[in-house]
Amino acid sequence: MTARVVIQDGNPIWLSPSIIPSRDLSATTMAGPTFAAPTVNSTDIFVYVKVENAGTVDLGVCACTNLGRWADAVPFAGALGAATGSDQNPNGMQSIQFDATQGDKLIIGASSSFPLSIAPIPIPHHRAWGWSPDGRFLAYAVSGGQIMGTGVGATSDWKLSVFALQAFTRTDGTTVAPGSAVVSTQSGAIWSWTQSNFRWVGSSAVLASGPGDPEKPPASANWQMEWHLLCPSAPVAAPNVWSVTSPAPTIPTGPGGPLGALDKWVYLVSPCESVIAFAPNLSAQATAHFVVVSLAQAQPTAFTQNNVSKPVPAIATQPKITTNQHTANGVTIDIGDGNMAHFMTVDDPDCTAVSQTVQVAVDRVKASTLPSGNLGVIAVGQASAGPLRMGMFQWVQVPNLNGWANQGEEHWCFLAQAFTLDGTTIPRPWNGQGAMPPAFPVSDDNCAQRNIMIS
């Protein structure tokens, strides 16, 4: 799978037919315009750039094809209450070496060893862990005893971390080396726990819920329920842990009473793992709203309908969510009673909006006999190419932001480039607005130039 976009070079190279200044107002991105030479006073000229997807992957489209019922978050599979032991990732590539005295270690490959947390681990050596289904992470919880000051032997506190098993890059561009913690948090109150209090939300987040029962709020009004959602992809500064204590996310209201009507919370992850939905399973006649949290941002979000926020109330007894298509109104919610007349449709939170588009940027320089001359770089403008499927092209209309002043020289050269904004799929090849820009890489497929006259 190769991401590749092309702006066709010319013959000679400084006359690309894919870069055309024009006065035309083209109503479609499929047709090229007619050429027009700007004058210094022109105000009505766009630069049209033809960009083609010559790779083997669609660009600007939903990268995930998973559809269907939103899955339950999966409790950790591993737990240990002994001083020593080991566990291997089902993929066979990593393992944990448990040693309550020296501290547990994550083993990656044949010999690389990374400390997981505290040492020594006090009796009863209380740990739980789960390998992410996609094999990229290990989530590990341990009771240190001293965190809450409750002494050796306590099981009423925990520290939870998600470790990278391979190099990982967050959405903010920060990177984490294999064996390092991507995100961590710890209990803030006395917490009795087992492995069922921690669960993988797809492979994109880890949820800690409790204390005690991880799904049903405690009956006593004196006890609160907590949720901590660790999101490896989220920007560190966001922060990347979303924590909330009951009465949030919501207090169920209705004849069943403020707490008693809620049998349990069900934690559902969308098929492409962009959000988790806290779905209330309720007793008869009670209502409570779904709560939605973005896993990319570790922030609450909302269901939407035609991109307008849409609160979704659940009723007794078992709500379900199904993604039918990755579009607006592509998700069906059975709000609890199984009656299709009551079903609600909302926008698919995974892919109604796709941000990863190809961008086209155009600069101009004074023409010279060298494409690397960089004489007087002036930005022209930038525009988005929209969805670009394999083998397709678009004529992108780039507006001119800075006029056509020619500084007394009539011969200029457009420098056009195409790239994606994530910096990785197709990195931006050149920044003409930076200090001392290097030579424009005209030999790159996604770069081209064209000489013009500005009279």
Next chain:
Amino acid sequence: MAIHRFAISVPNPTQRADVVELELAPVTTPLHGTGLALPEGRLHVEHAGISLDPCDAAGHRTLQVTLEPFSSVTVTAVVTTTPDPKGGAATFHLVDRRRKRVVGGVTFVCTDPPLLAAPAQSISVLHPCPVTLAATPYAVAPNADPSKPPPQTAVTLGIACDFVAPLINRTKAALHEVQAYLEHLGGSDAAFTPIIWNIGTLVPEEQIFYATWPLRPIGEKTGVFKASVVVSSRRTDPTRLQAPVSIR
């Protein structure tokens, strides 16, 4: 006779001196695909040469110059043509060779009569997507309800907002696989997040989809600009909608 002059910069952006061999080479084949509507005839060229003197009336077909590090020189290509009542064009490459390799060049065209700017035209769509704007686009606070335009709908310089384009299907049949994206914000220097909206099915009249794009008016320009919103649907061509965006 007509004299055509072209001033051309020859740079050396490296940190060592370089010897440049310049050659003026006539182009005898058509310049396909460049979009230039050149006169069909070929002008008779009486003389063509390169010179370091901008007033030189002749020059030579080749010229060697030595450039110090990080320096440049401007050479003048001079082409003398015989006037022809039928008109025509003569095209040349100025080829730049360094250490026996072609490293660049420029192309210039002498025309008689001079090229006139083509008038602007509207290029229509064969199968236009019928999705249209339900109302004039407006700005709302970030993450605010996009279906409720505020009393003041303009973008305020320096204050982030969401740009809203309400989209509607005014035909009598549902449109499928509808998509929309913001191509650009016209001559504005504001920045935006280029989201593609997968709207899917758009039901006639009753359904409005509120496409939004986070907008950061971090520049200095104010006024009304013509943004370009591109819409498409199954079996139609992507179609540009001009959407005014007011920044104050």
